[in-house]
Amino acid sequence: MNKKRSSKDTNAEDLFKLLDKFGNEYNPSPENPKLDEIPLQEIPEDNIIIDINTDDIAPPSDKNKTPWGVHFSDREAEGERDLPKRPEIYAHFSDEVPQEVAGFSSETLPETEDISPPEDEPEQTRLPFLLGGKMPLPIRAVVAAAKFFWNLGFIVKAAIYVFIVLLISAFMSYYVISVGNDVFAFVKSDKTCTVSIEEGMTRKEIAYLLEKNGLIEYSWAFNLFMIYRGDEDGAFLTGEHTLNASMNYSQIASALTEKTYQMIQVSVTIPEGYTTDQIIDLLVANGIGTKEGFKDAINNYPYKHEFVKLLEQMGYPAERKYRLEGYLYPDTYFFYKDSDEYLVINKMLNNFNDKFWRYYKTDFKEDIAKSGMTFDDIITLASMIQSEAKLFIDYEYISYVFHNRLNHPAEFPKLESDATIQYFLTEHTRDLTYEQLHTDNPYNTYIYEGLPPGAISNPGFDALSAAIYPDKPVDESGNSINAYFFVSNRVGRTYYAQTPAGHAANKARAARENEEYDAS
Numbered sequence: 001m002n003k004k005r006s007s008k009d010t011n012a013e014d015l016f017k018l019l020d021k022f023g024n025e026y027n028p029s030p031e032n033p034k035l036d037e038i039p040l041q042e043i044p045e046d047n048i049i050i051d052i053n054t055d056d057i058a059p060p061s062d063k064n065k066t067p068w069g070v071h072f073s074d075r076e077a078e079g080e081r082d083l084p085k086r087p088e089i090y091a092h093f094s095d096e097v098p099q100e101v102a103g104f105s106s107e108t109l110p111e112t113e114d115i116s117p118p119e120d121e122p123e124q125t126r127l128p129f130l131l132g133g134k135m136p137l138p139i140r141a142v143v144a145a146a147k148f149f150w151n152l153g154f155i156v157k158a159a160i161y162v163f164i165v166l167l168i169s170a171f172m173s174y175y176v177i178s179v180g181n182d183v184f185a186f187v188k189s190d191k192t193c194t195v196s197i198e199e200g201m202t203r204k205e206i207a208y209l210l211e212k213n214g215l216i217e218y219s220w221a222f223n224l225f226m227i228y229r230g231d232e233d234g235a236f237l238t239g240e241h242t243l244n245a246s247m248n249y250s251q252i253a254s255a256l257t258e259k260t261y262q263m264i265q266v267s268v269t270i271p272e273g274y275t276t277d278q279i280i281d282l283l284v285a286n287g288i289g290t291k292e293g294f295k296d297a298i299n300n301y302p303y304k305h306e307f308v309k310l311l312e313q314m315g316y317p318a319e320r321k322y323r324l325e326g327y328l329y330p331d332t333y334f335f336y337k338d339s340d341e342y343l344v345i346n347k348m349l350n351n352f353n354d355k356f357w358r359y360y361k362t363d364f365k366e367d368i369a370k371s372g373m374t375f376d377d378i379i380t381l382a383s384m385i386q387s388e389a390k391l392f393i394d395y396e397y398i399s400y401v402f403h404n405r406l407n408h409p410a411e412f413p414k415l416e417s418d419a420t421i422q423y424f425l426t427e428h429t430r431d432l433t434y435e436q437l438h439t440d441n442p443y444n445t446y447i448y449e450g451l452p453p454g455a456i457s458n459p460g461f462d463a464l465s466a467a468i469y470p471d472k473p474v475d476e477s478g479n480s481i482n483a484y485f486f487v488s489n490r491v492g493r494t495y496y497a498q499t500p501a502g503h504a505a506n507k508a509r510a511a512r513e514n515e516e517y518d519a520s
Helices: 007-026 089-093 137-150 154-184 203-212 219-229 249-257 276-285 291-300 306-314 341-370 375-388 394-407 418-424 461-468 500-519
Strands: 192-197 239-244 265-269 332-336 485-488 494-497
Touching (some): 154 219, 192 203, 203 219, 219 249, 239 249, 276 291, 306 341, 306 375, 332 341, 341 375, 375 394, 375 418, 375 461, 394 461, 394 485, 394 494, 485 500, 494 500
Antiparallel strands (some): 265 332, 485 494
């Protein structure tokens, strides 16, 4: 009994018929009869649902030996009967289940070997998501962000990339600036703190201690700085150290590794007319240098000043006590107690250069040459004027007396200055004795002619100027005196005379005034 075919079966067979029809027309073969020779059930025209335009179908190539209809037919081609039977094509369009799979179920599967890991095998815990497990949340977030970024447009990607680069650059710049400010202390607080360094503390421990007390911000940076300096762990001084947050790393490291050495500065005032011995005693009394050190610096050190070099070139008498006597300019100085002696003397010579020598070539050189004297002679004469005069007004008058005697050596071969005798005496004497006046010494101008071997004191600018530009003294009536003599009382009043008789009268007058002064 034949079952009524479904519409799906009818449509499928109709499709096969049409395909074989056109295939046989373009590729007839005796082995493959045309589909119209195969008896098929007549299909009503209203059941045909496929309309094929034969004009759109190209003839098959000669390479195709098998008619098209065979591929869609239920019949087996010759040579293929021994192959496994193909499922009918219309079965894919049918609701019926093929017999081959009708009895399929999971129970019919053959038993397989258990491939689960043994119980004693350790469970793999590293990256379980690579073995099919669930990815951790951070990784999922990164993957999601990567996918999101990958799907964005080029302009958006570029903008995000630039933003990220700028953000990282800004962060790095801020961090570098912050570390640099901590190292060099450009802008830091003025916090003061006392830290205690114990025996055996390492660099890292000290760096942490400084950071903990707010003196630095980055202990690791300070530790690297100490390594760069080459400071070992044992280089730190134990005890308490008072530090300030405004100190840079170098200052902090020095404070922790170097013993504090306080430089004490003292002020020393050298009066005009002080001898070199008096200056040395004054400096030593203030804790500066030693007598032997100063004497060696004055007589032997090779200073670079022009006047010192000229003095060495001209030469000076061997009897000269101090080479640079007269050149140690009197003034107020500030010295460190630990200063070397030659540096102290050099500072005084610098002052002499600034106050006098700088004017020598422009203002004084020609005038000194006219007098027939050297600049060293002027220094020596100025020192005598400075030591003899008690008042400023007498500087030029006393200078005139000495110039007068030097210009008339036949009549007055000796200068006869009491100050030159006081210079070589061990103690200052108010009234010179006969023996002292006749002591054999190159500086005794009562015995030796002309100027002494060198200056007898260190004069100021007024005495130096008066030595170059003398002026005639005047008497009480205002009359000028061509003086060759002078004498002073103890209060500083000086009397001038042209003749020995006038000088004797002035000496008697000064003696009376001295007695009156002593009696008062």
